[in-house]
Amino acid sequence: MIFLEKEYWKKFPIWKNVSENEWTDWKWQIRNRLKTAEDIQKIIPLSEKEKKSFKKTSNIYHFGTTPYYFSLIKEFSQNNPIYKQIFPSLEEIDENIQKEAFLDPFKEDIMSPVPGLTHRYPDRVLFRATNFCSVYCRHCMRKRMFLEEERARTKEEYDRMFQYIKENKQIKEVLISGGDPLTLPNKKIEYILKNLQDIPHIDIIRIGSRELVVNPFRFFDEELLEIFERYDKVWLVTHFNHPDEITDITKKAVKNILSAGIPVLNQTVLLKGINDNEKIIENLMRDLLKVKIKPYYLFFCDPTKGVLHFRTDLKKGIEILEYLRGRLSGLGIPIYAADLEGGFGKVPLFPEYLIKETDDYYLLRNYQNHLVKVKKEKRKREGEGGV
Ligand code: SF4
Numbered sequence: 485m486i487f488l489e490k491e492y493w494k495k496f497p498i499w500k501n502v503s504e505n506e507w508t509d510w511k512w513q514i515r516n517r518l519k520t521a522e523d524i525q526k527i528i529p530l531s532e533k534e535k536k537s538f539k540k541t542s543n544i545y546h547f548g549t550t551p552y553y554f555s556l557i558k559e560f561s562q563n564n565p566i567y568k569q570i571f572p573s574l575e576e577i578d579e580n581i582q583k584e585a586f587l588d589p590f591k592e593d594i595m596s597p598v599p600g601l602t603h604r605y606p607d608r609v610l611f612r613a614t615n616f617c618s619v620y621c622r623h624c625m626r627k628r629m630f631l632e633e634e635r636a637r638t639k640e641e642y643d644r645m646f647q648y649i650k651e652n653k654q655i656k657e658v659l660i661s662g663g664d665p666l667t668l669p670n671k672k673i674e675y676i677l678k679n680l681q682d683i684p685h686i687d688i689i690r691i692g693s694r695e696l697v698v699n700p701f702r703f704f705d706e707e708l709l710e711i712f713e714r715y716d717k718v719w720l721v722t723h724f725n726h727p728d729e730i731t732d733i734t735k736k737a738v739k740n741i742l743s744a745g746i747p748v749l750n751q752t753v754l755l756k757g758i759n760d761n762e763k764i765i766e767n768l769m770r771d772l773l774k775v776k777i778k779p780y781y782l783f784f785c786d787p788t789k790g791v792l793h794f795r796t797d798l799k800k801g802i803e804i805l806e807y808l809r810g811r812l813s814g815l816g817i818p819i820y821a822a823d824l825e826g827g828f829g830k831v832p833l834f835p836e837y838l839i840k841e842t843d844d845y846y847l848l849r850n851y852q853n854h855l856v857k858v859k860k861e862k863r864k865r866e867g868e869g870g871v
Pocket residue numbers: 616617618619620621623624625626662663664693694
């Protein structure tokens with residue numbers, strides 16, 4: 485976990501006159517996003533290659549970061565994990581690299597009974613509230629939305645989505661995502677939560693947001709915390725990918741969210757050159773637990789157009805899980821999963837611990853490759869055997 489010094493942002497000349505009140509205001513962070521190569525060059529000079537990447541790539545997939553997230557870059561190098569998640573690269577538009585990727589690999593737009601809503605699993609729907617994010621992550625699975633104009637959905641669109649959910653009583657859970665739904669004004673957030681909470685067959689409202697990573701000051705907003713307190717079906721799922729993203733501010737923000745009664749889970753994406761390393765994932769999981777975020781999923785990187793250069797081999801995630809077992813308690817071990825292209829859903833992937841099965845026993849191995857037999861239970865059922 486990173487401890488940020490008091491007024492640390494003042495060491496960047498561009499923010500030297502920014503007060504603490506401004507820096508810690510989530511709206512100030514969004515209003516003052518860095519959105520162009522020129523904005524970046526007010527902070528650091530860009531190399532010719534970087535300028536070319538900005539020019540060619542950010543016209544297609546836009547660029548944007550909050551000052552806070554940018555300030556977490558420890559050194560300006562193309563190998564820095566935060567740099568890699570926000571700076572455009574030519575690989576995103578290299579057809580040789582991206583030719584086997586898809587704009588919408590999981591057919592979210594096709595499996596959509598109402599605009600903005602995806603209904604893939606019987607008991608769950610995806611509710612895309614906006615396509616705006618305060619940071620545009622280069623590895624985003626919904627990168628096709630970068631091609632659209634930034635906008636939140638209208639009240640009428642939300643109402644049609646609520647109507648569909650009301651009419652389909654098998655739906656028990658709604659995942660509100662985007663874009664980032666917590667970039668919406670509080671009034672809109674409350675409108676969405678109230679309408680969903682009031683549907684009797686909805687048990688869980690899951691908010692998928694990266695604001696805790698890129699703009700944790702969102703959770704210092706008393707009005708938002710009071711809204712959270714009013715809607716007890718809400719869970720928050722966030723998206724930390726590297727230990728450098730977890731700071732003492734994250735810890736304070738999580739405390740506020742938990743105090744409002746909202747559980748916090750994390751989904752990490754396995755990204756080549758960013759976190760495809762056993763030790764980095766171990767440290768990330770440990771730091772998440774320290775700030776009371778439960779590691780939930782580790783995802784194999786999706787085959788999304790503009791993202792494929794971040795993809796590792798599928799087995800890398802299984803190797804990482806194998807490494808974690810025995811080093812970390814079960815609390816810190818996420819589920820590793822791949823989302824199947826074509827909209828066929830997620831598949832969990834595990835190291836193999838059941839080595840063999842005979843008529844009499846199972847052979848199990850532990851994390852040290854120690855083998856143990858477990859006898860098969862051969863209880864007679866009533867009416868079986870005996871004369
Ligand atoms: S915040 Fe989430 S939805 Fe937005 S660009 Fe990043 S990964 Fe994609």
